[in-house]
Amino acid sequence: MLKYIVKRLISMVPVIIGVTFVVFAIMHFTPGDPATLLLGEEAPPAEVERMRERMGLNDPFLVQYGNFLFGLFRLDLGFSLTTGRPVFNEIANRLPATIQLAAAAILVAIFIGVIMGIIASTRQYTVFDGGAMFVALLGVSMPNFWLGLMMILVFSVFWNNTFGYVLFPSSGFGTLRHLVMPAIVLGTAHAAFITRITRSSMLEVLRQDYIRTARSKGLNERVVVYLHALRNALMPVVTMAGLRFGVLLGGSVVTEQIFAIPGMGRLLVESVRSQNYTLVQGIILTYAIIFSLVNLAVDLLYAAIDPRIQVQYK
Amino acid sequence: MSEKLLEIKDLHVHYETDEGTARAVNGINLELKPGECLGLVGETGAGKTTTALGILRLVPDPPGRITGGEILFRGENLLNKKEREMRRIRGNKISMIFQDPMTSLNPVFSVGRQIAENVSLHQNVSIKKGMSRAREMLELVEIPGSRVHDYPHEFSGGMRQRVLIAMALACNPALLIADEPTTALDVTIQAQVMEIIKGLMKQINTSLIMITHDLGVVAEVSERVAVMYAGQLVEIGPLRDIFTDHKHPYTIGLFGSIPDIDDRESTRLTPTKGLMPDAMELPEGCPFHPRCPEAMEKCSRETPQSVEIKPGHFVSCFLFS
Numbered sequence: 092m093l094k095y096i097v098k099r100l101i102s103m104v105p106v107i108i109g110v111t112f113v114v115f116a117i118m119h120f121t122p123g124d125p126a127t128l129l130l131g132e133e134a135p136p137a138e139v140e141r142m143r144e145r146m147g148l149n150d151p152f153l154v155q156y157g158n159f160l161f162g163l164f165r166l167d168l169g170f171s172l173t174t175g176r177p178v179f180n181e182i183a184n185r186l187p188a189t190i191q192l193a194a195a196a197i198l199v200a201i202f203i204g205v206i207m208g209i210i211a212s213t214r215q216y217t218v219f220d221g222g223a224m225f226v227a228l229l230g231v232s233m234p235n236f237w238l239g240l241m242m243i244l245v246f247s248v249f250w251n252n253t254f255g256y257v258l259f260p261s262s263g264f265g266t267l268r269h270l271v272m273p274a275i276v277l278g279t280a281h282a283a284f285i286t287r288i289t290r291s292s293m294l295e296v297l298r299q300d301y302i303r304t305a306r307s308k309g310l311n312e313r314v315v316v317y318l319h320a321l322r323n324a325l326m327p328v329v330t331m332a333g334l335r336f337g338v339l340l341g342g343s344v345v346t347e348q349i350f351a352i353p354g355m356g357r358l359l360v361e362s363v364r365s366q367n368y369t370l371v372q373g374i375i376l377t378y379a380i381i382f383s384l385v386n387l388a389v390d391l392l393y394a395a396i397d398p399r400i401q402v403q404y405k
Numbered sequence: 406m407s408e409k410l411l412e413i414k415d416l417h418v419h420y421e422t423d424e425g426t427a428r429a430v431n432g433i434n435l436e437l438k439p440g441e442c443l444g445l446v447g448e449t450g451a452g453k454t455t456t457a458l459g460i461l462r463l464v465p466d467p468p469g470r471i472t473g474g475e476i477l478f479r480g481e482n483l484l485n486k487k488e489r490e491m492r493r494i495r496g497n498k499i500s501m502i503f504q505d506p507m508t509s510l511n512p513v514f515s516v517g518r519q520i521a522e523n524v525s526l527h528q529n530v531s532i533k534k535g536m537s538r539a540r541e542m543l544e545l546v547e548i549p550g551s552r553v554h555d556y557p558h559e560f561s562g563g564m565r566q567r568v569l570i571a572m573a574l575a576c577n578p579a580l581l582i583a584d585e586p587t588t589a590l591d592v593t594i595q596a597q598v599m600e601i602i603k604g605l606m607k608q609i610n611t612s613l614i615m616i617t618h619d620l621g622v623v624a625e626v627s628e629r630v631a632v633m634y635a636g637q638l639v640e641i642g643p644l645r646d647i648f649t650d651h652k653h654p655y656t657i658g659l660f661g662s663i664p665d666i667d668d669r670e671s672t673r674l675t676p677t678k679g680l681m682p683d684a685m686e687l688p689e690g691c692p693f694h695p696r697c698p699e700a701m702e703k704c705s706r707e708t709p710q711s712v713e714i715k716p717g718h719f720v721s722c723f724l725f726s
Contacts, residue, residue: 300508306463307503308496308523308572311489322513397513398556 208289
């Protein structure tokens, strides 16, 4: 198993180098001169030229890319063009908030999604099934900003007016109470996907012979559903949860904006808008690494769930 | 009365779907003594499995429903039991082995865990204690106890069926229902599995209902044979009677479709013409009359009652009433 993990980690290296090349190339051939951007439109051309020389922008493309890669191995991603701080630090400042939010949101999504999916599948074609599917539909179609604003209105504003204190703070980050509302807003949006996939996967598994065997042993229905069926039905759910977690780690600009969370989503949008190419490169590289790691985690979860898959991981 | 382990009285099971009602089991009467082995034979779709699931009250509902009758197990009607009481009987006093061993074991739990689950549930012991019982049971079905932590995919089909047998017998049930336990296995493995079932039945004095369409299997284990057709029992009697002195035209047809090794000259078999009726559109009267070579005018109007023609040998046919 350990050998498999190491193998997978090593195979991530070429993928990530590939990503850096594509990103670097795109940023390099995008119109706009970083030196001009840095010094302002009115800067004398000689000044700009000196800056270009200092930043290495006059070197051939491959030399620039080589320098970038070389820096990468020392965790040196260059400096942010807007703040002048190291890109590494900029990302390190924002990443924890995003990871916490994504983790909390995916937990909310899995909790809601799996439970509603099970309820829907065990009572197929009943009011419960229809209700769960309706709530799921509501979850995806409700805009994040609307639900966010409504929650702020209820739990921060009205609560404060009625009870004299704020139940959940409307902005900022740091404590668990800050995390509750944004996690619910993001979680409900993603729960719908997990509800649907849990339902269909459970319906498939509940028809299997081994479920009949389990019932014939005299197990009660809860054990049959939550132990015997759910574990078998979990595979597609884990796949979906992994994908959704990846999306969440990309940051949610809208939710971060509403709750004033210093996350990656806003950082990326800001840096693209200001053509802050070093920062964009850094962020996308971070995403590539995170996505690869999440994929690996999903594959390892498969093996933990299903012993038949462990055999393949040699 | 007390010497009967199981008594089924006028059992009816229907599947109610949008297209109509499929009458899978229509008024079955059956008795079983402790330690007795009964063979239940019939074509696919005759209602054998539905009868078995009915005994355990595991007919999938919806669409299936037990619409009438009584199932007395040690004198108590199982159809009046609460679901909780039923759960204490399933896997404990009445166990079932299913047809396809490849899909009947849960792939994500070790075989030992699956056997132990049964033991710990009914004997109120920890899974850990159950595991040692599981080891014992595996040895009993000739699987090394050291494989208790292995998963179903690591076993062959025959071994999986033996695991299922071990699981079904782990709590020493009074009744084992084996639903075509050898159908999915190849012939040599079939013999092996039958040997094990036979041996264990003697060892722990369990009654057996062997459901099959394989008359060879029936001949090997049963003391009595019941022949089922379109949800009804057409003939029931001691093994020897049914094999050598069968009376019902359907049973005659059934045995007519077995090749006779002493008479190789006639290369053609003499199977019953036609197909079993659709359970949604059962004919009036005796369900066999449209295919019956002996059918009379009466057969399409009335359903024949079961008649005892010899001690313990019952036939449902107007030829004998």
